[in-house]
Amino acid sequence: MSVPGNRWDLLAPHTGPPPSVGVVVCHYRRPAQLARTVAALQTQTRPPVSVVVADDGSPEPPDPAALAGPVPVRVVTQDDRGFRAAAARNRGAAQVEGDVLVFLDADTVPGPGFVAALTARIAACPDVLAVGRRRHADLSGTAPGDDPAGAPQLPDPAWLADGYRRTRDLLDASGTDWQLVISAVLALHRSLFDDLGGFDERYVGYGGEDWDLAYRAWNNGALLVHEPAAVAWHDGPDWGGRPEDHDAVGGGKDGERIRIAALVPDPGVRGAPLPGAVPDVLATVDADAYGWELVEIVDAVLNQTHRDVRVRLPGGDPRLDELYRGVADTGPWSPDRLRRARARLHVHAPLPPDALARAMDLLTGHDLGRVEIAGPDGRTLAVLVSTRAAGRARRGRVDDAVAQHREGVATLLAGMP
Secondary structure (H helix, E strand, C coil): CCCCCCCHHHCCCCCCCCCCEEEEEEECCCHHHHHHHHHHHHCCCCCCCEEEEEECCCCCCCCHHHHCCCCCEEEEECCCCCCCHHHHHHHHHHHCCCCEEEEEECCEEECCCHHHHHHHHHHHCCCEEEEEEEEEECCCCCCCCCCHHHCCEECCCHHHHHHHHHCCCCCCCCCCHHHHCCCCEEEEEHHHHHHHCCCCCCCCCCCCHHHHHHHHHHHCCCEEEEEEEEEEEEECCCHHHCHHHCCCCCCHHHHHHHHHHHHCCCHHHHCCCCCCCCCCEEEEECCCCCHHHHHHHHHHHHCCCCCCEEEECCCCCHHHHHHCECCEECCCCCHHHHHHCCEEEEECCCCCCCHHHHHHHHHHHCCCCEEEEECCCCCEEEEEEEHHHHHHHHCCCCCCHHHHCHHHEEEEECCCC
16 A cells, blocks of 8 residues: 555555464573563463463573463574574564564563554554654562553653654654664564564664664655554563663664664765765666767766765776776765665766755655656756665555656756755
8 A cells, every 4th residue: 555655644544354473482591581471472362372481592492391371382592692682583583473573572562462463553554664662660579460550560661651742752853863773672573573684683782773774764665554453561660770781782872873873874864975885876877878978977966965875887998997996986876875875866967066955855855756857958867766665666566656657757957946
């Protein structure tokens, strides 16, 4: 189903049998917490068809027999080579049954209606990435099977509550609100998970892998939804209330920020707009250009004030390969770059230095599918295409709206104020 922007409120309710749900529980050396979480999954109002405990290298992996119940439980393990939640979750997702994937942390106990509330909108649209409401309590006195809502409650993180209030549960989300998605209470359709490439296993150390997945989801056209009725209870305070943990896992928040800045080309998190291994814009030069005309086009792209851009040459001219060695590519873009760059620029003629910056502001500021950059004579100099719109088209959620809908296309006159 196609909806404008992030308007998940326009999705029609799902009819017919709901898709099957599998749950992946990420765990490391917390057997008592794991027992509470799995017990709560066994008694959901909408039970999953499968639970997989993704163990991140515990010295003694969990015993599936100790977690047995009506819902089948499996345990998959990996070597202890640091905090590798992304790799553990991917391993769990590969083993769990179900069309919809729910991700929980072992220290986060779902309420009885958690699975039903978190997956309802995904049943209506496979392009939904849903995040539940993580609350906090002291669960040390709670036995497996007890309702976690009865435990002594702790303060919820204000930044999440403020963000969900500001965005109306992500309905009004913008290009930076993927930072309100946390993997402790996360769900998405398996088809979307596979299309995005799963969690990025380059994240080793605490944090970042959930924001990274949410960024790629948003950037590839998914709908981000906060489901406040999908409540799960974290055992203990939020990260901000656990100063003893801040330096214990992979460099803490500083390490997390550096990893995200390297892999997420959003200017709000990257800082200096320098082109890196993962560029913000992928620029392809017209295959019909050749000789010095091609040099002028490439030079114009490299001279843009929006510097976070990588150029791909048409190839076939070794002199140009030598001239631009190290600053331009000749091979195809990698799937990783295609998922992460916010836009693709198809260049036909030289551009004024500010053209790309102005076009990117227009494209991202208005959530457009395409911006055509025209010269004073009306000739098309370049076309800037949104990765977000292209992702929806790739998965068949947009009936040509990306390219043709008049409200999804704008024309920018290059060189004009």
